[in-house]
Amino acid sequence: MIPVYSVAQVRAVEAQEISKRGSESLMRAAASELAAAAEAMLAQTASPTDALIIGLIGPGNNGGDGLYALTELAQRGYQTLALQCTETGHPEALKAYASVAGTVKSLSEGEEALSSASLVIDAIYGIGYRTGAQLPKLPAGTRVLACDVPSGLNCETGSADDDVLLAERTVTFGAMKTGLISQDAPLVTGEIQVATLDFDFSSITPETHLVDENSAQELLNVHRSWRDAGRHKYERGVLGLIAGSALYPGAAQLTARAAVACGVGLLRTHVPEEVQSLLSLAAPETVPLDDEQITEALSLARRHLHGRGAKISAWAIGPGIDSRTPPTGVIANVFDSRQPAVIDASGLEVVPTGPSEQPRVLTPHAKELRMLLRRAGVSVTTEEVRQDPIRWTRWVALAYNAVVLLKGPTSYVVAPNGANLVVCHAAAQLATAGSGDILTGILGYMLSDSSLTGIYGLETVSNSRLMELTACAAVIHGQLGRVTAQQGTVSASRLIDQLPAVMKDFGF
Numbered sequence: 310m311i312p313v314y315s316v317a318q319v320r321a322v323e324a325q326e327i328s329k330r331g332s333e334s335l336m337r338a339a340a341s342e343l344a345a346a347a348e349a350m351l352a353q354t355a356s357p358t359d360a361l362i363i364g365l366i367g368p369g370n371n372g373g374d375g376l377y378a379l380t381e382l383a384q385r386g387y388q389t390l391a392l393q394c395t396e397t398g399h400p401e402a403l404k405a406y407a408s409v410a411g412t413v414k415s416l417s418e419g420e421e422a423l424s425s426a427s428l429v430i431d432a433i434y435g436i437g438y439r440t441g442a443q444l445p446k447l448p449a450g451t452r453v454l455a456c457d458v459p460s461g462l463n464c465e466t467g468s469a470d471d472d473v474l475l476a477e478r479t480v481t482f483g484a485m486k487t488g489l490i491s492q493d494a495p496l497v498t499g500e501i502q503v504a505t506l507d508f509d510f511s512s513i514t515p516e517t518h519l520v521d522e523n524s525a526q527e528l529l530n531v532h533r534s535w536r537d538a539g540r541h542k543y544e545r546g547v548l549g550l551i552a553g554s555a556l557y558p559g560a561a562q563l564t565a566r567a568a569v570a571c572g573v574g575l576l577r578t579h580v581p582e583e584v585q586s587l588l589s590l591a592a593p594e595t596v597p598l599d600d601e602q603i604t605e606a607l608s609l610a611r612r613h614l615h616g617r618g619a620k621i622s623a624w625a626i627g628p629g630i631d632s633r634t635p636p637t638g639v640i641a642n643v644f645d646s647r648q649p650a651v652i653d654a655s656g657l658e659v660v661p662t663g664p665s666e667q668p669r670v671l672t673p674h675a676k677e678l679r680m681l682l683r684r685a686g687v688s689v690t691t692e693e694v695r696q697d698p699i700r701w702t703r704w705v706a707l708a709y710n711a712v713v714l715l716k717g718p719t720s721y722v723v724a725p726n727g728a729n730l731v732v733c734h735a736a737a738q739l740a741t742a743g744s745g746d747i748l749t750g751i752l753g754y755m756l757s758d759s760s761l762t763g764i765y766g767l768e769t770v771s772n773s774r775l776m777e778l779t780a781c782a783a784v785i786h787g788q789l790g791r792v793t794a795q796q797g798t799v800s801a802s803r804l805i806d807q808l809p810a811v812m813k814d815f816g817f
């Protein structure tokens with residue numbers, strides 16, 4: 310997992326590093342990382358002599374990084390041009406660049422060259438940016454590498470100006486910063502590469518941790534073993550799905566098909582009669598589960614009589630339930646159990662507040678989070694949630710005694726004790742009807758699989774493992790969106806078609 314720090318924390322460590330190593334040597338180290346990233350971006354498309362790299366240079370240290378990077382690139386044979394975007398610049402870096410590659414032009418003098426740039430390095434503003442500067446408009450299709458932070462992005466809040474310079478890649482220095490993963494940031498930074506420059510953060514507690522593809526792989530492997538290959542379907546895990554209504558017959562199918570596509574051991578489905586025949590057609594692998602069997606399964610689980618009757622390892626509750634007539638009796642019994650559950654959509658309208666023995670994950674989007682807060686007696690606006698998502702998600706986690714996944718372009722996973730993780734891996738195309746139902750299927754499957762929860766006997770899964778698995782499900786879901794979008798337009802059904810291949814990439 311990647312630790313994420315506030316700008317103030319990064320500034321404090323930076324000050325220590327400057328006193329140890331000197332400002333110039335740090336800046337040169339940052340510049341080398343930036344130059345290497347520029348070379349990597351051009352590796353497929355241009356040889357050094359053909360490529361023109363233009364640096365947009367600002368007044369402070371960010372501009373200094375850009376100039377030293379351009380100096381290195383000029384020394385390696387690239388054609389470079391430094392365009393000064395403000396009245397003043399970093400004096401030593403300006404001198405260093407001039408001595409290797411010639412004079413620096415003003416933006417107005419050299420603007421025309423932008424249309425022939427192979428790559429633009431955006432080194433106008435970094436963490437010192439305050440909103441409101443005049444930023445240059447780049448020709449459509451310009452490839453941009455941002456130095457530390459895209460210019461126009463407030464790196465404390467993640468709020469971007471309308472004319473922010475959109476980056477294909479951002480090389481950020483010291484550590485991942487909160488404002489690079491919040492609010493607008495995921496839409497403007499491109500891929501983020503952290504160049505730690507060996508900054509020492511050992512005495513500082515990060516604000517949160519980012520779970521990316523690599524960290525998800527590691528987290529998924531924690532309990533996997535060679536013994537997994539010898540398990541039969543019941544040992545592998547049985548998911549109980551309570552979903553669907555005549556009003557929304559599709560949601561139960563999507564969640565069921567997603568869980569099946571993940572490779573669930575067995576899926577038992579509790580849906581209204583009129584939905585069951587459709588579900589059996591859409592997912593013939595599923596086996597219906599009636600009220601009596603649920604009561605029996607819960608009773609056996611309470612008496613630890615595993616392996617008899619309808620054994621259920623975890624539950625997925627909510628997709629497509631008609632909130633006007635939810636199956637409250639059955640759901641109430643499941644909520645009273647100690648079996649892990651993911652609760653989504655209309656299930657969120659009936660999940661009880663207060664203490665519970667059940668390990669639970671609630672998966673609201675922002676509007677559902679506000680509904681959950683209202684049910685717990687707290688009234689907030691959408692803007693308040695946007696400004697401080699972790700704070701309001703924590704309120705819900707505490708009030709409902711559950712791990713909460715707040716879904717959106719950036720997703721937040723928060724436990725009742727306040728621990729939190731962030732996932733920034735989504736593709737915009739995931740904003741399509743039914744994609745949340747698929748996430749419920751993926752997470753439901755993961756909670757049911759003992760090789761992922763590490764629970765084979767009588768204990769229950771801890772909130773910290775629930776958080777990890779929830780973050781992994783969000784990463785897988787994000788990757789699913791990315792892979793599907795590469796091949797065409799995205800719909801929930803197309804996401805399910807890609808799911809087996811994406812799961813395979815995560816070691817399933």
Ligand SMILES: NC(=O)C1=CN([C@@H]2O[C@H](COP(=O)(O)OP(=O)(O)OC[C@H]3O[C@@H](n4cnc5c(N)ncnc54)[C@H](O)[C@@H]3O)[C@@H](O)[C@H]2O)[C@@H](O)CC1
Pocket residue numbers: 323327332335336339367368369370371372374433434435436437438439440441442443456457458482
């Ligand atoms: N301090 C260090 O040792 C290191 C700093 N690094 C670089 O230093 C950057 C931070 O440098 P600075 O603190 O000089 O800040 P910036 O280079 O981000 O900004 C320069 C100055 O621009 C001005 N400014 C900001 N917003 C403006 C606006 N809207 N209108 C007009 N002027 C505005 C501010 O006065 C600010 O100090 C980092 O982002 C990173 O690129 C790296 O070299 C790593 C080492």
Ligand SMILES: Nc1ncnc2c1ncn2[C@@H]1O[C@H](COP(=O)(O)OP(=O)(O)O)[C@@H](O)[C@H]1O
Pocket residue numbers: 674716717718719720735736737738739740741742743744745746747748786
């Ligand atoms: N603009 C966006 N960019 C990236 N991911 C998004 C965006 N909007 C929504 N998502 C993701 O898509 C999913 C939508 O879930 P949800 O709102 O429950 O949809 P539905 O109710 O249609 O199933 C969530 O996983 C969320 O993180």
